[in-house]
Amino acid sequence: MSEPDAPLLEVSNLSVTFRTDAGPVRAVTELSMVVHAGETLAIVGESGSGKSVTALAIMRLHPKSATITGSITFEGGELLTLSDREMRHVRGNGIAMIFQDPMTALNPVFTIGDQIVEMIRAHRQTPKAMAWKQAAELLELVGVPEPARRAKQYPHEFSGGMRQRAMIAMAIANSPRVIIADEPTTALDVTIQAQVMEVIAAAQRETGAAVILITHDLGLVAGAGDRVQVMYGSRLFETGGLDDVFYRSANPYTKALLSSIPTLGSRAADRLTPIPGNPPSLLRPLPGCPFEPRCSWAIDICGEAMPDLRVVADGHSSRCHRADEVSVSGVDPHSATTASVPIAAGMPAHVAMPVSPVPEVLG
Amino acid sequence: MTTTEPILQLDHLVKQFPIKAGVLRRTVGQVHAVSDVSLDLFGEETLGVVGESGCGKTTLGRTLLRLIEPTSGTITFQGRDITHIGKAEMRAVRRDLQIVFQDPYASLNPRMSVREIVGEPLRIQGVDKGETRERVAEMLQAVGLLPEHGNRYPHEFSGGQRQRIGIARAITVHPKVLILDEPVSALDVSIQAQVLNLLEDLQERFELSMIFIAHDLSVVRHISDRVAVMYLGRVVELASRDTLYDAPAHPYTHSLLSAVPVPDPRAERTRQRIVLQGDVPSPASPPPGCHFHTRCPLATERCRTEVPLLVPIDGDTLHQVACHYPLQAGETLLERVSQVAVTR
Numbered sequence: 001m002s003e004p005d006a007p008l009l010e011v012s013n014l015s016v017t018f019r020t021d022a023g024p025v026r027a028v029t030e031l032s033m034v035v036h037a038g039e040t041l042a043i044v045g046e047s048g049s050g051k052s053v054t055a056l057a058i059m060r061l062h063p064k065s066a067t068i069t070g071s072i073t074f075e076g077g078e079l080l081t082l083s084d085r086e087m088r089h090v091r092g093n094g095i096a097m098i099f100q101d102p103m104t105a106l107n108p109v110f111t112i113g114d115q116i117v118e119m120i121r122a123h124r125q126t127p128k129a130m131a132w133k134q135a136a137e138l139l140e141l142v143g144v145p146e147p148a149r150r151a152k153q154y155p156h157e158f159s160g161g162m163r164q165r166a167m168i169a170m171a172i173a174n175s176p177r178v179i180i181a182d183e184p185t186t187a188l189d190v191t192i193q194a195q196v197m198e199v200i201a202a203a204q205r206e207t208g209a210a211v212i213l214i215t216h217d218l219g220l221v222a223g224a225g226d227r228v229q230v231m232y233g234s235r236l237f238e239t240g241g242l243d244d245v246f247y248r249s250a251n252p253y254t255k256a257l258l259s260s261i262p263t264l265g266s267r268a269a270d271r272l273t274p275i276p277g278n279p280p281s282l283l284r285p286l287p288g289c290p291f292e293p294r295c296s297w298a299i300d301i302c303g304e305a306m307p308d309l310r311v312v313a314d315g316h317s318s319r320c321h322r323a324d325e326v327s328v329s330g331v332d333p334h335s336a337t338t339a340s341v342p343i344a345a346g347m348p349a350h351v352a353m354p355v356s357p358v359p360e361v362l363g
Numbered sequence: 364m365t366t367t368e369p370i371l372q373l374d375h376l377v378k379q380f381p382i383k384a385g386v387l388r389r390t391v392g393q394v395h396a397v398s399d400v401s402l403d404l405f406g407e408e409t410l411g412v413v414g415e416s417g418c419g420k421t422t423l424g425r426t427l428l429r430l431i432e433p434t435s436g437t438i439t440f441q442g443r444d445i446t447h448i449g450k451a452e453m454r455a456v457r458r459d460l461q462i463v464f465q466d467p468y469a470s471l472n473p474r475m476s477v478r479e480i481v482g483e484p485l486r487i488q489g490v491d492k493g494e495t496r497e498r499v500a501e502m503l504q505a506v507g508l509l510p511e512h513g514n515r516y517p518h519e520f521s522g523g524q525r526q527r528i529g530i531a532r533a534i535t536v537h538p539k540v541l542i543l544d545e546p547v548s549a550l551d552v553s554i555q556a557q558v559l560n561l562l563e564d565l566q567e568r569f570e571l572s573m574i575f576i577a578h579d580l581s582v583v584r585h586i587s588d589r590v591a592v593m594y595l596g597r598v599v600e601l602a603s604r605d606t607l608y609d610a611p612a613h614p615y616t617h618s619l620l621s622a623v624p625v626p627d628p629r630a631e632r633t634r635q636r637i638v639l640q641g642d643v644p645s646p647a648s649p650p651p652g653c654h655f656h657t658r659c660p661l662a663t664e665r666c667r668t669e670v671p672l673l674v675p676i677d678g679d680t681l682h683q684v685a686c687h688y689p690l691q692a693g694e695t696l697l698e699r700v701s702q703v704a705v706t707r
Binding site: 047219294 | 416521523524551553554555556557559560578580581582585608618619623625626628629630634636639643
């Protein structure tokens with residue numbers, strides 16, 4: 001470890017481009033971010049916003065068809081120039097990942113215990129019997145009942161929530177410094193989701209790891225995040241502390257997203273304020289701001305020039321030409337947006353992307 | 364608004380799926396997908412049905428359209444028992460009972476143009492071509508698409524637009540009842556609101572009664588007049604929307620609501636969350652007594668043996684709960700749990 005204030009993980013100017021039959025698709029564009037020890041950074045975005053590709057790039061698990069530029073440093077060392085062998089040492093040991101779908105991420109022909117033991121022994125010279133004991137302890141830590149017996153079972157004998165616990169046990173097996181959780185609860189029911197989020201929080205307390213939580217669920221972010229990054233159309237749109245983004249957002253997309261979702265607390269008779277149109281096509285990026293066609297704040301310049309990420313307050317930045325105006329308009333995320341948004345009906349059909357390389361990669 | 368006469372009534376509806384095993388494919392057990400569900404749908408109301416995966420909500424939706432035949436019980440539509448009517452008669456009834464499916468990618472035939480997809484129910488109902496063409500154009504406009512979109516194919520549309528096509532197909536025959544099975548859960552967050560608002564508009568315009576099946580409690584609260592909560596094939600609580608969300612009586616409803624994350628950091632920080640232990644038991648071997656007793660912090664011996672019936676609370680027929688120890692209005696589950704702990 002270097003000096004105490006130095007970030008654990010630093011991503012600078014990261015771009016990830018996929019070659020596809022329909023032309024190059026830039027899934028992540030000039031993204032910079034830092035993660036400090038012990039904190040939870042939430043990355044929020046809709047499908048195609050680039051959040052999962054960012055995670056895969058950090059783990060260097062992106063497919064061969066992708067080209068990466070920029071820099072990713074972990075504990076001061078550059079990851080993008082490491083050899084495959086060196087990178088294998090970082091994976092699981094320094095940075096571990098919890099995937100969305102535990103059924104496809106676990107190997108069906110090995111027992112849960114085998115897979116955790118393999119994880120431990122890949123990085124430490126632990127005798128097998130000892131590793132099995134550790135595996136049972138890890139399963140107990142993540143709340144799997146009868147851990148010694150369950151370790152001898154196969155993934156199909158586990159329920160969805162239990163599988164996700166097993167994945168978390170694998171991820172924390174070597175006390176990684178960073179845990180990347182990519183939509184860890186999307187496949188789970190709410191009561192099980194609450195259990196799994198508690199397990200991740202407990203694992204974080206136990207290991208002191210930083211957590212990068214990737215999700216589309218703003219509710220999960222509100223409950224678990226310390227800082228938030230909002231992504232849209234492959235770019236970082238807003239970043240700040242939890243309260244900055246939820247209560248003092250300086251970005252029209254974040255604001256519109258917050259007021260478009262029905263919440264348990266909101267008076268139900270209120271009409272939702274939808275975001276018109278569709279998410280942008282990454283195949284044909286617009287010259288200006290990718291949110292411009294859907295934005296109620298858009299002015300002429302928004303269609304012509306990409307706005308920079310500008311600082312609106314300490315630790316709070318927004319990508320918007322009108323960030324300063326947006327940030328002072330209304331405090332409550334659930335109050336209606338100030339400008340009236342045209343109704344979606346009759347919007348021209350943005351023809352959907354014929355090939356979608358990104359979701360398939362994430363599959 | 365809502366009428367007092369039920370348009371659709373389910374009476375003791377049961378659906379069991381046989382589990383077959385062995386070379387002879389003998390039935391070795393039953394999956395109890397829907398167990399003894401009785402519900403009324405009133406005219407022009409939206410009845411929300413919520414529950415976790417495996418609770419039987421999707422089977423319920425399909426059974427009441429007889430896309431899946433019920434094992435027992437009766438389905439009454441506009442006063443007429445439709446449980447055992449023949450295929451041709453049922454086809455005529457389906458003009459009034461339509462469904463929108465969850466997955467807008469799987470539920471539209473990729474080889475059919477949008478015009479053919481939306482016009483298919485009319486063709487089945489024997490409407491002539493000229494009128495079909497007119498009606499399809501009208502429906503596309505009603506769901507926020509353009510008439511010229513009729514010439515395109517499903518792959519040319521985004522998820523939200525595909526769901527609009529699915530909705531247009533369902534309402535093109537002017538049904539009285541629309542069953543919506545997770546209509547927005549496959550859509551991006553920013554698109555969900557568009558479709559929810561559209562459904563509200565269409566309900567008013569076409570005087571639809573809707574059964575809205577979903578796992579997302581926030582979405583159900585937004586759109587429903589009344590809400591039924593299902594757990595392992597049974598309705599455990601039924602109430603008007605605000606009663607259910609503000610004063611839930613069933614411990615399961617209470618813990619389900621407390622598990623939903625809300626996009627409000629301040630509320631999340633002060634929230635007392637009840638994290639239920641364990642998983643939902645398998646519907647192939649549901650526990651005896653109250654199905655929820657294996658996870659319920661209030662369960663007693665009585666809950667393990669005696670099935671609680673769905674009965675009105677305090678004579679309020681609109682609020683029904685299936686629990687031996689329902690929570691009182693304003694009482695939280697945590698309060699009750701600590702009370703129980705003291706008296707034991």
